[in-house]
Amino acid sequence: VDAWLTDDEQRVWRSFLAVQVRLAAELNRALHASSGLSLADYDVLVRLSESPGCRLRPSELGQLLDWEQSRVSHQVTRMQRRGLVGREECPEDRRGAYVVLTRAGRGALERAAPDHVGTVRRLVFDGLTTDERDALERFSGRVLGRLGTGGSDGADQKAVPLPE
Amino acid sequence: VDAWLTDDEQRVWRSFLAVQVRLAAELNRALHASSGLSLADYDVLVRLSESPGCRLRPSELGQLLDWEQSRVSHQVTRMQRRGLVGREECPEDRRGAYVVLTRAGRGALERAAPDHVGTVRRLVFDGLTTDERDALERFSGRVLGRLGTGGSDGADQKAVPLPE
DNA sequence: GAAGATTGAATAGTCAATCTTT
DNA sequence: AAAGATTGACTATTCAATCTTC
Numbered sequence: 001v002d003a004w005l006t007d008d009e010q011r012v013w014r015s016f017l018a019v020q021v022r023l024a025a026e027l028n029r030a031l032h033a034s035s036g037l038s039l040a041d042y043d044v045l046v047r048l049s050e051s052p053g054c055r056l057r058p059s060e061l062g063q064l065l066d067w068e069q070s071r072v073s074h075q076v077t078r079m080q081r082r083g084l085v086g087r088e089e090c091p092e093d094r095r096g097a098y099v100v101l102t103r104a105g106r107g108a109l110e111r112a113a114p115d116h117v118g119t120v121r122r123l124v125f126d127g128l129t130t131d132e133r134d135a136l137e138r139f140s141g142r143v144l145g146r147l148g149t150g151g152s153d154g155a156d157q158k159a160v161p162l163p164e
Numbered sequence: 165v166d167a168w169l170t171d172d173e174q175r176v177w178r179s180f181l182a183v184q185v186r187l188a189a190e191l192n193r194a195l196h197a198s199s200g201l202s203l204a205d206y207d208v209l210v211r212l213s214e215s216p217g218c219r220l221r222p223s224e225l226g227q228l229l230d231w232e233q234s235r236v237s238h239q240v241t242r243m244q245r246r247g248l249v250g251r252e253e254c255p256e257d258r259r260g261a262y263v264v265l266t267r268a269g270r271g272a273l274e275r276a277a278p279d280h281v282g283t284v285r286r287l288v289f290d291g292l293t294t295d296e297r298d299a300l301e302r303f304s305g306r307v308l309g310r311l312g313t314g315g316s317d318g319a320d321q322k323a324v325p326l327p328e
Numbered sequence: 329g330a331a332g333a334t335t336g337a338a339t340a341g342t343c344a345a346t347c348t349t350t
Numbered sequence: 351a352a353a354g355a356t357t358g359a360c361t362a363t364t365c366a367a368t369c370t371t372c
Contacts, residue, residue, distance in 0.1 A: 004281055009289050012297055015304035020184050021230045022311045040362085058333060066185045071363060073334055078361085095332045095371045117168055123310050125173050128303070133176055135299030139292070140179035146287050147186045204340085222355060235341060237356055242339085259349045259354045 023123065030119045035112035040075055041084065042116065045101065045109040048085065054101035057090070061099060084108055187287065194283045199276035204239055206280065209248065209265065209273040218265035221254070225263060248272055 005013060028039050037045070047064050048054050056064075062072045076099050079085045084105035090096035101109075125133070169177060192203050201209070211228050212218050220228075226236045240263050243249045248269035254260035265273075289297070 005284065005289070008297070012301045012304070013284065013288070015301055015308065018230070019304045019307050019311075020188070023307060024184070025230070026311055038362090059331090066182070066189070068364070069333065070335080070365080074363075077334090090332095093332075093372075095369095097333070120169065120177065124177070124307055125169070127310070128306060132299060132303055132306070133172070135296060136303050137176045137179060139296055139300050140176070140183045142292060142296070143183050143187060143288055144179060146291070147183075147190055202340090223353090232342070233355065234343080234357080238341075241356090254354090257349075257354075259347095261355065 026123065027116070027119060031112065031116050034115040035108065037108060037112050041079060042109070042112060044075060044079060044099075045084065045105055045112075048099065048101040049106060049109055054106070055088070055098045057096055058099060079105070190287065191280070191283060195276065195280050198279045199272065201272060201276050205243060205248065206273070206276060208239060208243060208263075209269055209276075212249065212263065212265040213270060213273055218270070219252070219262045221260055222263060243269070 004010075024039070031037055031039060031042060035042075043065055044061065047061060048056055051060075058069065058072045058076065061067070061076075062069050065072070067075075076085060076087065080087060083102060086100045086102050088098040088100055090098055128136075168174075188203070195201055195203060195206060199206075207229055208225065211225060212220055215224075222233065222236045222240065225231070225240075226233050229236070231239075240249060240251065244251060247266060250264045250266050252262040252264055254262055292300075
C-alpha cells in the first residue's frame with residue numbers, strides 16, 4: 001500500500017490544517033478582544049439562546065457542541081461563576097439538570113455577536129464565490145459522512161433576536 | 165449593515181466548524197490509540213525530521229507550527245522528558261538553542277506515520293474528487309490570504325525516509 | 329447496573345514576567 | 351532596549367473516579 005499522501009494531497013492537507021489553526025486563533029483573538037468571551041463561551045450562549053426556554057440539559061449541550069460531558073460541566077461552572085448561565089433542577093428526571101441562559105448571558109451574546117459575525121464574514125465569506133462556497137459545503141458533508149454517526153450539526157451563529 | 169450570515173452561509177459555516185472539531189478529535193484519538201503520540205507531538209516530530217540535521221530553533225518551530233514561543237517551550241520540555249527530543253546549545257548565538265530529534269523520536273514517528281496517514285486518507289481524501297480537492301485548496305488559499313502575513317505553510321505529513 | 333451529571337487530578341495551552349545575550 | 355528563550359501562574363481540557371437517580 002502507498003503509505004504516503006501524494007504531493008497534491010499533501011499540499012492541500014497542509015493548507016487545510018493551516019487554515020484551521022490560524023482561523024480559529026484569529027476568531028478567538030478578535031472575539032475575546034471585543035467581548036471578553038472565548039469561542040467556547042460564545043458557542044454555549046448561542047446554543048442556549050436557540051433552545052426553547054433558553055435551557056438545555058448538559059448532555060444535549062454536549063451533543064450539539066461535540067464536547068465531552070465533563071468539559072460541558074467545567075465550562076458551565078466557569079460561566080456560572082461569571083453569571084452568564086445558571087443551573088436549575090430538572091423536574092422530570094431528578095438525576096438531570098438544566099443549564100439556562102441568564103439575562104446577563106443574553107446581553108453578552110447580543111453585544112458580542114455583530115462583531116463576531118463580521119469577522120467571520122470578512123475572513124471567510126467575503127470574496128468567496130458561490131461555487132467555492134458550495135464546494136466547501138460538499139467537502140464538509142463528505143468528511144462528516146465518513147466521520148460516522150452524528151447529525152451534520154455544527155456550532156455557531158444566528159442566535160437571538162439581536163440588534164437590528 | 166446586515167449583521168447576520170445568510171442561511172446558506174450559516175449552513176456552510178456550521179458544517180465547516182463541525183468538520184474541524186470532529187476531524188481533529190478523530191485524528192487525535194486514532195493517533196494516540198495507535199502510537200501514544202498526540203497530534204502536537206506528531207507535528208513537532210515531523211517538522212524536526214524534515215529539517216537539516218533534524219534540528220530547529222524553538223522560534224523556527226513556532227513559526228512552522230503557528231505556535232507561541234511558550235507553547236513550544238512547554239511542549240519541548242514534555243517531549244524531552246519522554247526522550248523524543250533533546251535540547252542543544254547554539255554555537256552562533258548563545259541566547260539561542262536547538263531542539264533536536266532523538267533516535268527514539270525518529271523511531272516513534274516512523275512507527276506512528278503509516279497509520280496516521282492512513283486515517284487522513286480514509287477520512288479525507290478517499291472518495292474526494294479532484295475537483296473537490298482543488299476547491300478545498302482554493303478555499304484554504306483564499307482564507308489564508310486574508311489572514312495576513314505568513315507563508316501558506318501548514319503542519320503535518322511526509323516526514324522521514326520511512327518504512328517502504 | 330446503566331444513565332445523567334459532577335468532581336478532582338493530570339495534561340495542555342495562554343499570558344505576563346524574567347533572564348541572558350546581542 | 352530588543353531578540354531568543356524559558357518559567358510560573360492561571361485557565362482549559364481530558365481522563366478516571368464518584369454520586370445520585372432510574
